[in-house]
Every structure is written in structure tokens, then in C-alpha cells.
Amino acid sequence: MIERTVTVVPENGLHARPASQLVEAANSHESQVTIGPADGDSVNASSMLAVTSLGVETGEEARLTADGPDESAALDAIESILTTTE
Amino acid sequence: MTNTTHEPLTADLVDLTNEPETKPEAIEQLLDLAVESGRVRDREQALEALQAREAEATTGVGMGIGIPHAKSEAVVSSTIAFIRAPDGIDFDALDDEPVRLLFLLLVPADGGEEHLQMLSSLSRSLMHEETRTALMNAESVDDVESVILEAIK
16 A cells, blocks of 8 residues: 655645546546545545545645555556646 | 525425436526525526536536535525435436435635535535435425534534
């Protein structure tokens, strides 16, 4: 398992397009991916409902983990979504 | 228009009788509830905001739930409306599941991050199967109201 913390860049936070891109990226990798606030409980990143429940805002940190054969690629894809301006 | 503070959800914002059959119909019906209860000053503008948000990414968040939402000048006060589609409708959900529980979230343009907070509280509560079941099985508007108001506390 690997873990990474990123600062959320999109101006509306983890919401709308970036959130759905994140869920799609998590679903398109074999690894189990989780996301959560830096200091709180993580959720399954492949569930939009779960990701929406986090309410991560722009400028906040998100802690990502991935576990599986393509864990590094999964986190690279998700990091790029979370660190790209909309 | 008065500036009275309302609970975001009141009984007139819950409709357990009309069952939408398509995604656009669901959004229109939800918006009608908000308009009829005086929460929206410009229906067309609110509808455009909802459609723009939907075009960006679907609000079919999975597990049979749709939460169309918007922040708009057309909105008078923070509002949640609720309807059900017991047979399930295609909401372009990311998990391809038909949507049965439908929530409309509207906040005024000056609502800041309020809509994201309402959205995350509601989503957090809906992750629990017992919340979804309670809403699916609720037989009265009062039951729905108490489940939702508890969910967004």
C-alpha cells in the first residue's frame, strides 16, 4: 500500500467534475483507492456518494492511499486531477 | 419577498405522490416544489443553474441517489426538496444504478460554502443503508422530514 497527501487545487474543492473524474480514475484502476481528510477517516474513492460526503474544500489536504498492482499509477492519476485547476 | 429564516426542508417540499420517470422530469418536479413554496424567485434561472451543474458532471452519486444542486441568485433561501422514483430512473449515475431517492439542494448566491456542507452532510448520512431504507419506506411526509432534518444536522 502506498500513501500520499495532496493539496486540493480546484476552486470548488472536491466537487462536481474533479470529484467525478476522481471516482472514474479510482474505478479504472485495479487497486483499492481511498481518500480522506488529512486527519480524519478515509472513504472508498470509487464511490461518488462517499467522496461527496467528505466535503473537501479547495486548499485543504487530502490523504490518498492505494493498494494493488497499479497503485502507483492510480495515485498519479488522482493526484493530477486534484492538483489541476478546473 | 420576505427574508424569513426557514428550515431548509419543510413539509411542502416533500412530494410522495408524483413519481418522475426521467431525469429531466425529476429535476423539473423538484424545482416546482421549491418554486411553489416560495424558495425560488426565478424558475428559469434556477433551472439553468441546475442544468449547467448537471452538464459538468452528473449528480447521480450512486447507491440509487440523485442530488441535483445549484447555488444561484434565483434562490431565496437554502432549500432541500425530496421526491422518490420507486421504479428507478436513469440518472447517468457513475455506478450505473437506477436512482430512486431524489434530493434537490438550492442555496442563494451569497450562500458561500453552505451548499457543499449540506451536500456532504446529506451524503454522509445516505451512505448508511438504514437512512436510505427509511426514506424509501417512509409513508408520510413527516417521516421523510424528520429523517432528512436529522441527516443534515
